[in-house]
Amino acid sequence: MNTGEAVLALERVAVTLGERPVLREVSFRLEAEQFCALIGTNGSGKTTLLRAILGFIRVQSGRVDRAAGAVGYVPQKITLDPGLPLRARDVVALGLDGARFGTRLPSKARTARVQQMLRAVGAEEFAEQRVGALSGGQQQRVLLAHALVRRPKLLLLDEPLANLDVGSTAEIVALLRRLSHEFGAAVLLSAHDMNPLLPAVDRIVYLANGCAVSGKADEVVRTEVLSRLYGYHVDVLRVHGRVVVVAGARDESREALERDPVHTITVP
Template identity: 60%
Template sequence: MDQPALEVTDLAVAHGGREVLRNISFALPRGSFCGLIGANGAGKTTLLRAILGLLPSSGRIQAGGRIGYVPQKISLEPDLPVRAKDFVALGLDGHKFGFALPSRARRAAVAAALRAVEAEGFAEQRIGRLSGGQQQRVLIAHALVRQPELLLLDEPLANLDIKATAEIVALLRRLCRERRMSVLLCAHDMNPLLPVMDRILYVANGRAICGPVEKVVRTEVLSKLYGYHIDVIRVHGRVLVVAGQAGFEPEDEACCAECEAAHVTAIP
């Protein structure tokens, strides 16, 4: 069997003396599209940074290949003298000191990454003058240029309009299938991802649960994860997760035992 693209076991992260994440365990099969979902402040970015080795953590993290990373939207001045293709080229060796010499191989790699995200038409434009959707394509190309097996994206849909959101989601799904590349995409709203997600990694209360959407996004499952009653409402093809008013009391000892057992659950 194929080695998973990413396997996390008993991950815990503390920051400023506070435990942000605890007992996180999950695995992503190769070629899977997984949404990393949770409210603002739930620890989604912390989890991505721990996977990248940017935060001290305990537990075990094993990636089956090279990782590409798209950070949260960065602020770029319109007059920044960096073209889209120059920014993508930084993904080849921007972590090294100095400037790389031009070469046919470098130009071919950059052109291939821009073509993969359908950004050839604005490759010569200054990146700070591109629209939000165009900038997001360039950021993805920057992460793709070294041909990763796993792509991590931190809130790539934030501040995009409905059309740009749908286009970016479709683009990522296509790349996932064509390259057999696994995608872990962080978002606070799961609805734009529902048509494309193979799995969902839902984070709340410092804990997480991972599995198929239909098995994770359920009232009884999310109530255990949050530690209080949650209602999952489906209407007009959308899913709403809201705090309920009754029926789940975390003070109850039997209930708390169930919650503790659900620190992280991987649902097959």
């Protein structure tokens, strides 16, 4: 499996926030143009992991290796101030050169690139409106364009499907999938519900108990694999084509955990 070029590689990463250990030992690799979902329940450390990858949080131990070049990032639940005089178009343009000091004269090439990006995410209709006045779904498209306009090799999205209705969810997943091919970016996208993503993803990173297991979806989402990850028995059920992970009896598995502490499981 480790044949392609790694865009992102985590090795035994541990992160402690304040006194609380959030991530204990997380390892996985992401290769070029892979579409990968980061799955975990609320509070399992998905956002912390993404922020550690971005370098916002110091890693206690272990390594985070990122391929050189830009990283695109779409944060979770960002509130854009409606008082800012920024059109959707301006936000995308800031994605291109927002980090540069100094001013720059308007250029045709830049305008064209921004326009192309707006079209790619389907944001042309509201490109002239203040970004703070747009709906949540519209803002998400603008932020996606902002993240992609520099052609990053790696795109990180934090819960992009939260707060979307079922129809928009499928639409956004399809859009992300298409864009990652079009722009050649590896995508790591966090979600608490894996079901809308299962048909689209190449790989899955399942985060629980401060540890992660990664691999193809049908290799990871299995009763014995997830039980070892959680440290107690869980059942992976398939109901009407949906996958549901249900906690089993706790006592027997705790004993098992004490005998044989599990940290990271790598699925072949």
